Amino acid sequence: MAGGGSFEEFYSGTVGRLLGQLFPVTGDLHEAEEVVQEAFARAAVRWARLRDYDVPEAWVRRVAMNLAADRARSLHRQASALLRLSPPPEVPPVSVEALALADALRTLPIRQRQVIVLYHLVDLPVEEVARTLAIRDGTVKSLLARGRRALAAKLGEPEEALYPR
Amino acid sequence: MSDLRERLQELADAAARHGRTAGPQAALRQGRRRRLLLAGGTAAGLALVLVASLLGSDRLASRPAPLAPPTTSPPATTSPPATLPPETGPPDVSILPDPGVVERPVGSPSGKYGEQMVRDVASEVARCEGGDPDGPKVLVARGRFHGRTWLIVAKPPRPGEDWLCWSHGLFEASGAGGIGNHGAIPDLPPLQASGSSDLRVGKQYWGQVVGTVTKEATRVRVLFSSGIPPLDLAPIQVGDRFPVNFYSGFYRQPHEDKNLEWFVTRVIAYDRAGRKVAECQAAAGPGHSC
Numbered sequence: 001m002a003g004g005g006s007f008e009e010f011y012s013g014t015v016g017r018l019l020g021q022l023f024p025v026t027g028d029l030h031e032a033e034e035v036v037q038e039a040f041a042r043a044a045v046r047w048a049r050l051r052d053y054d055v056p057e058a059w060v061r062r063v064a065m066n067l068a069a070d071r072a073r074s075l076h077r078q079a080s081a082l083l084r085l086s087p088p089p090e091v092p093p094v095s096v097e098a099l100a101l102a103d104a105l106r107t108l109p110i111r112q113r114q115v116i117v118l119y120h121l122v123d124l125p126v127e128e129v130a131r132t133l134a135i136r137d138g139t140v141k142s143l144l145a146r147g148r149r150a151l152a153a154k155l156g157e158p159e160e161a162l163y164p165r
Numbered sequence: 166m167s168d169l170r171e172r173l174q175e176l177a178d179a180a181a182r183h184g185r186t187a188g189p190q191a192a193l194r195q196g197r198r199r200r201l202l203l204a205g206g207t208a209a210g211l212a213l214v215l216v217a218s219l220l221g222s223d224r225l226a227s228r229p230a231p232l233a234p235p236t237t238s239p240p241a242t243t244s245p246p247a248t249l250p251p252e253t254g255p256p257d258v259s260i261l262p263d264p265g266v267v268e269r270p271v272g273s274p275s276g277k278y279g280e281q282m283v284r285d286v287a288s289e290v291a292r293c294e295g296g297d298p299d300g301p302k303v304l305v306a307r308g309r310f311h312g313r314t315w316l317i318v319a320k321p322p323r324p325g326e327d328w329l330c331w332s333h334g335l336f337e338a339s340g341a342g343g344i345g346n347h348g349a350i351p352d353l354p355p356l357q358a359s360g361s362s363d364l365r366v367g368k369q370y371w372g373q374v375v376g377t378v379t380k381e382a383t384r385v386r387v388l389f390s391s392g393i394p395p396l397d398l399a400p401i402q403v404g405d406r407f408p409v410n411f412y413s414g415f416y417r418q419p420h421e422d423k424n425l426e427w428f429v430t431r432v433i434a435y436d437r438a439g440r441k442v443a444e445c446q447a448a449a450g451p452g453h454s455c
Contacts, residue, residue, distance in 0.1 A: 007189060007192075007193060008189040008190075011188070011189035015186055016182075019177075019180045019186070020179075020180045020181040023180035023184070024173055024177065024180075029183065029184055032180060033184050033186050037192060038195070040192040040196075041191075041193075041195035041196040042196060043192075044196030045196040092179035092180055093179060093183070094175055095172075098172045098175040098179070101176065116169075120170050121170065121174065148169075162168055
């Protein structure tokens with residue numbers, strides 16, 4: 001999208017993909033919609049500059065990831081009772097396996113979720129994941145290892161089945 | 166048995182199919198309203214920027230230390246919406262809801278759009294669920310920074326309520342600008358920070374740091390990466406109706422263009438004896454807060 005066209009075109013061409021990438025991070029479709037929309041709003045006012053970026057979508061994704069992390073931290077501060085009483089997360093219709101994954105992801109710390117999504121879904125290399133989240137490469141590797149282990153345990157499946165080489 | 170990537174992709178595809186966003190036009194409107202553009206200043210203001218010096222003596226010095234206690238009738242500084250000027254600002258502000266009663270213990274900003282700036286920020290606070298929905302919104306601080314006007318509006322929490330609704334705004338003289346909405350955060354932390362990073366004047370970019378801090382604090386120190394010197398800020402005393410005080414300051418970005426990082430790494434609050442009373446960490450990057 002380097003040197004791209006209008007903001008509207010950029011939005012229309014990327015919003016679905018970004019929603020898809022943020023949903024496994026937030027665990028709630030409505031939450032994903034909100035952070036993605038907010039990230040686009042921030043991109044809108046910078047569009048004159050962002051449009052010249054090689055990949056302006058990466059900027060929006062980064063902002064959305066940060067917003068998701070901020071919201072997760074705020075939620076974490078809520079009383080557990082409130083969390084128990086809150087409505088269930090909004091999840092689109094998916095297979096049982098994918099639903100189980102969404103549930104398992106929701107139990108992981110936000111950083112582990114982000115790293116897993118950026119690495120396994122967005123297909124970013126470790127260095128790019130680190131740059132996106134403003135953390136070190138080693139931290140990414142560590143979060144990946146812990147996240148995978150935790151996911152496998154939550155899903156009751158061996159790690160090698162989840163991450164075939 | 167599908168592997169992780171396949172299942173993630175299924176989740177992503179389903180979210181893309183079923184997700185509904187407000188669309189690009191809404192993003193443009195929302196973005197215009199939230200945009201925080203700042204005029205830059207001189208390097209002299211870089212090393213140590215105290216809020217009071219930014220505000221000028223006509224701002225903080227003349228403000229009554231504690232805010233007036235809640236009253237049953239609007240104080241003299243309150244302007245009901247009916248007295249506000251008609252829709253004379255940029256078009257995107259007209260979509261904001263009526264903020265209700267807005268107290269202005271620090272006085273309204275001057276200029277053609279001063280009232281509208283207050284109303285815009287107060288409207289954001291009015292949306293927040295915390296505090297008395299029918300209670301006043303309070304303009305707790307305002308100041309100028311190289312021709313721009315910044316504001317902080319908050320809603321006093323109800324008794325026993327441990328959260329706070331507040332927003333800050335930054336406007337150009339034309340009334341164009343943006344608003345940061347901080348909403349209601351349960352278990353109000355002793356220190357919060359957020360801000361913006363791409364406030365441009367000429368070729369120079371500036372960042373803003375704004376937040377709330379425990380009343381114990383007499384100084385807030387903001388630490389940055391990229392060699393930016395620490396910034397020391399004096400909390401803005403807003404009185405007993407609020408469980409925290411506020412602070413705001415600006416720092417010069419280290420590069421001249423295309424700098425979108427918020428270089429704040431850590432914010433520390435100190436009490437009068439110099440003891441650390443609160444601290445928050447922030448990862449660098451757009452959209453972040455601490």
